[in-house]
Amino acid sequence: MLSVKKTQNPNFLDVELTGSIDQSFNLIEHLGENFKKIKVRLQGVARINSFGCREWLAYFHKLRCDGVKIEFYSIPPAIVSQINFISEFILSDEICSVLAPYYCDGCSTSFSKEYSVRELQFLGDKIIELRCQNCPEHARFDELYDEYFTFLK
Numbered sequence: 001m002l003s004v005k006k007t008q009n010p011n012f013l014d015v016e017l018t019g020s021i022d023q024s025f026n027l028i029e030h031l032g033e034n035f036k037k038i039k040v041r042l043q044g045v046a047r048i049n050s051f052g053c054r055e056w057l058a059y060f061h062k063l064r065c066d067g068v069k070i071e072f073y074s075i076p077p078a079i080v081s082q083i084n085f086i087s088e089f090i091l092s093d094e095i096c097s098v099l100a101p102y103y104c105d106g107c108s109t110s111f112s113k114e115y116s117v118r119e120l121q122f123l124g125d126k127i128i129e130l131r132c133q134n135c136p137e138h139a140r141f142d143e144l145y146d147e148y149f150t151f152l153k
């Protein structure tokens with residue numbers, strides 16, 4: 001089940017998606033298509049299934065054909081996998097920021113940190129270690145760096 005929070009701004013539609021993108025998800029019904037720019041915040045998306053992927057591809061393809069500017073923020077691991085797998089899932093100039101998952105052995109905690117594309121390009125694989133948010137230890141990047149960031153190449 002997906003929940004959608006929409007805020008209409010003067011120049012763009014701001015949308016926050018939370019939950020699973022699956023058969024309950026009808027993008028045109030939820031988001032509409034009558035705008036020139038959309039900012040999509042994906043932090044709360046836990047997973048997407050094949051039905052959700054088809055909906056997603058059709059909907060955003062149509063927006064691009066209509067000349068809508070699309071920006072994606074806080075892209076979580078479930079969506080990063082799709083970007084790496086399906087070339088038109090999100091176009092590279094639509095990626096604004098990405099969530100990187102970390103795990104700390106010191107306090108057995110998972111957390112994620114948001115990076116802009118600029119930061120990722122600048123920092124490169126230096127991001128694989130990060131000071132833990134909860135304890136003095138260093139947390140490690142909890143995916144394979146080269147695989148996770150395939151879309152940056």
Ligand SMILES: [Zn+2]
Nearest residue numbers: 104107132135
């Ligand atoms: Zn820790």
